[in-house]
Every structure is written in C-alpha cells, then in structure tokens.
Amino acid sequence: SQKIEQNSEALNIQEGKTATLTCNYTNYSPAYLQWYRQDPGRGPVFLLLIRENEKEKRKERLKVTFDTTLKQSLFHITASQPADSATYLCALEMAGQNFVFGPGTRLSVLP
Amino acid sequence: DADVTQTPRNRITKTGKRIMLECSQTKGHDRMYWYRQDPGLGLRLIYYSFDVKDINKGEISDGYSVSRQAQAKFSLSLESAIPNQTALYFCATSDGASGRSHEQYFGPGTRLTVT
Numbered sequence: 001s002q003k004i005e006q007n008s009e010a011l012n013i014q015e016g017k018t019a020t021l022t023c024n025y026t027n028y029s030p031a032y033l034q035w036y037r038q039d040p041g042r043g044p045v046f047l048l049l050i051r052e053n054e055k056e057k058r059k060e061r062l063k064v065t066f067d068t069t070l071k072q073s074l075f076h077i078t079a080s081q082p083a084d085s086a087t088y089l090c091a092l093e094m095a096g097q098n099f100v101f102g103p104g105t106r107l108s109v110l111p
Numbered sequence: 112d113a114d115v116t117q118t119p120r121n122r123i124t125k126t127g128k129r130i131m132l133e134c135s136q137t138k139g140h141d142r143m144y145w146y147r148q149d150p151g152l153g154l155r156l157i158y159y160s161f162d163v164k165d166i167n168k169g170e171i172s173d174g175y176s177v178s179r180q181a182q183a184k185f186s187l188s189l190e191s192a193i194p195n196q197t198a199l200y201f202c203a204t205s206d207g208a209s210g211r212s213h214e215q216y217f218g219p220g221t222r223l224t225v226t
Binding site for chain 2: 004034036044045049091093098099101103104
C-alpha cells in the first residue's frame, strides 16, 4: 500500500525565513498531490494541488514542487510569519479520488 | 454557516456502546469521506462514498459502518465501541465532477473518547 513520509514531525524557523517541508512517498506516483494546513482542534484546509505532469505550482507565498522520479514533493513558505505556524499535511490522491495522507509536519515560526 | 458540519463535536462513551457520528454538507458535492486522526499517524481513511449508492471501505474499516442517507448526509457508526477507537474523527467532501479541482473540504471534527 502507498506510504507517505513527511521530513520531520516538527520544524522551527525564524520569522522571515523560508520554510521547506518534504513529502516522500513509496510505490506509484499519484495523479495529484495536495497540501493542507491544519490548526489545533480544527479540520484540515486545502492549500495547493499539483498534478503529476507539473513540476511547480505557486500561490502567493506558497510554492510546491513535484518530482515523480524522486517520489517527492517540496512545500515552501517564503517570508514566513508567526501566523503560518500550523501542521501541514501532504496528501496523495490515488485513482478514483481515494486519498492517502501523510502524518504531517508541525511548523513553528518564531518571532 | 459552515459548509460541512459534524455532530456531536465531543462524545464520551463506554466500551460496548453503539454510537453514531453524523455529517452534513451544503456544498452539493457527490463524494464524502470519513477519517480518523491519531497523534503521529495522520489521517486514515475509514469509508468513502462517491454517491448515495456507492460506498467503499477505506484503510481501516473494521469495527465501523456507514450510511449515506442522502447526497448531503453521511453517518459513521461504531457498532460496539472499544477504547482504541478513541480518536478525532473528520468528515470530508469533494466534487467528483470531471475537470473539477479535487480538494477536500473538512468538517470541524468529532472528538470521541471510549472509556
């Protein structure tokens, strides 16, 4: 079965720096790879989606890359702010919109 | 009002009891999902439904059952609750129409404790 690893359980960075989160998966590449943000006690919120034939996607301060050879996606937050502190989840959309989620990385942006 | 609602938000129950978690959505989406979240394990799919007559088991369906009463309603039942079903449960929806973005919209979650 498909397994997902996210680089670390927790990541601390200084305000203004770029945060880089990693998502690695096993087995076959999904049609779509998604990133979600989850705040404590709340449901995940969709951020970005990238298709298997796309290398990079941007949205404001967010950037996602997708390397099907390495079976890896990188999620970047530039000019990070304390309000970006949250848990970020990587999700693979398998055939037929069956989703597999990674365990998440808890990001803390320190002022 | 929230697009995806879950009831109850918190529930404490005893081992062996039957319990139902309910989910309603106003997004008009055809696809609905139930997940559980445990610390360090992320979200795991329990059941998913692509329309009222199409229900599928997910990764961890044992001990759970579901009912899709209408396009907008999807309920999850624990027939005989056990302590290791203590978790945070999320309902989610997505639009299965071809060409649509496939993001999922999540409810606020139900915190279930089985004693």
